[in-house]
Structure formats: structure tokens, C-alpha cells
Amino acid sequence: MSLITNVMDHSLDDGYAETAARRRADGDGGMPKTLRAKLGLAGGLVLAALIVTVGAAQARVAAPVVAKERGELIDRIDQETEAVDRLEDSIDELRADVSVRQRDALRDSGGDGSTLVGILSGAVAVHGPGVRLVVNDAKDTSVGGGSDARSTSGFSDTGRVRDRDMQRVVNGLWESGAEAVSINGQRLTALSAIRAAGDAILVDNRPLVPPYTVLAVGDGGKLSERFQNSADGLYLHALQENYGIRTAISVEDDVRLPAAPRVIVRTAQPITEKGTS
Secondary structure: OHHHHHHHHOOOOHHHHHHHHHHHHHOOOOOOOOHHHHHHHHHHHHHHHHHHHHHHHHHHHHHHHHHHHHHHHHHHHHHHHHHHHHHHHHHHHHHHHHHHHHHHHHHHHHHHHHHHHHHHHOOOOEEEEEEEEEEEOOOOOOOOOOOOOOHHHOOOOOOOOOHHHHHHHHHHHHHOOOOEEEEOOEEOOOOOOEEEEOOEEEEOOEEEOOOEEEEEEOOHHHHHHHHHHOHHHHHHHHHHHHHOOEEEEEEEEEEEEOOOOOOOOOOOOOOOOOOOO
16 A cells, blocks of 8 residues: 555656756746747747648638549540440441341352351351260369370370360361361351460450360261261370360250351452453
8 A cells, every 4th residue: 555655646756857847947848938939939830820721721622623523534434435335336236237248148149059158157157966075174184194195286294175185176077077166155167266375275366264065067976976086086085095184075966056256258359260351
């Protein structure tokens, strides 16, 4: 209890108390004593108050301007968004018109073979008997062993499906008699490109993800047999044996392939009869 009483009675340290008393005696503490010091303090306070007042006034004046600029920016964004939407609608209409004109041109110039020309070019949707081939990465994409089925193509020892694999699969189906081919719903044409971007496979610059479902229209039984016995079919089988890549092929009574998004003729020249210039 005596300790608590002493702390309560002497809450300020004796050294602090002596220093404060000495400053009071010397006239160093408290408010400024001279007129100059008082005027300096008053000027400082007035200047600080003026800065605060001017800042508040400027903020109040600028607030409506900022709000107006923000509103104008929002209006411009809405206008540009509407303009983009209109342009996209116009593009869709033009694409539909181009597709109709392409089909009419094929019909007018191709005669009885216009349907076949449209199918082979990918300009029209097609369905019929064919095969379904599913190619997927290995469960463990780091497995490998035996002879390197892809050593000549510069591939690493991995169970991941590569763009070169899908190129060989598609070319093998074409060579085996396929009339139309698609990968994951992406219709292939004579101008289609299968490329790689890192680990992703791009078909006409559109990324695809495994499993890769390849649909091919043709004589289902013969197409399946010819493909599996072809060099590309044996190549795919070697990938399955050596790398664990999963494949499954089945004959289908009816497979449906969409039309290609666009069919672009890059070069063309008129055909002239012999003997004419």
C-alpha cells in the first residue's frame, strides 16, 4: 500500500518536475513573451488557417468539375459501347449475306456438283456416316519409354498431345477417304492450320483443350479400317503404347459437322479456253 501511495503522490518524476520548475524560473516555458514572438505565432496560425481555407474552397469548386468530367466520360463509354454493338451486328449481317452469296455462287457455277464443292471446301454444314476419334493426354504426362515414336519430329519425352500429332491424325483421315473433318467442333478446310502456342494447340488460331474429338464424314467402316492401318494410324498407336496417350475410335451412323466460320480465297485467276488470249 505504501508503494501505491507513493506512486499516486509522485505521479511525475522528480527530474521532470525540477526541469519544469527551472524553465519557469528562467522564463523559457509557456507562451512567447516578446511582441515579435507573439506576432510570429499569430502570423503562422493565420497562414495555416488561410492554407486550409483555400484548400477547402478549391476542393469545393473542383468537385462539380470532376463530377461533370466523370459523367461525360461515362456517357462516351456508353456511346462507344453502343457503336461497337452496332458494328458487331452489322458484321454478323454481312457474314450471313456473304455465306448466302457463296452458296448461290457454288450452286450457279458448280451445277450438279455444287453440293460436293461446298462440302469439300467447308462452306456448308454436313452430316452423315463416319468415325469419331478421341485423342487425349496421358494420365501422367511425364511418362515415356521404349522407342521414341516422335524423335524425328523433335518432340520431348512426354505424354502430352502435340500439334504435330493432330496434324498427322487429320492428314491420315483425309488420306483414308474422309470427306469432311472437324476438331472439337472446329471445321477444317484446305486452308486450316494446326499450330502450337506453348502447350496449347491452335486450330485456325483458336485454342483447343483436350480431349480432342475428331469427327470425320465418310464410309465409317472403311474409313476406320484404312486409318488404323495407315502410317498415321500406326503412329498414333505407337504414341499410345510408348507415351500412354489415350485414343478411342468408333464408327458412327451419323456425325454432324458445322460449316467453317469463313472460307477465304487468297488468290484466284480466271480460267481461259485454249487458243484464247
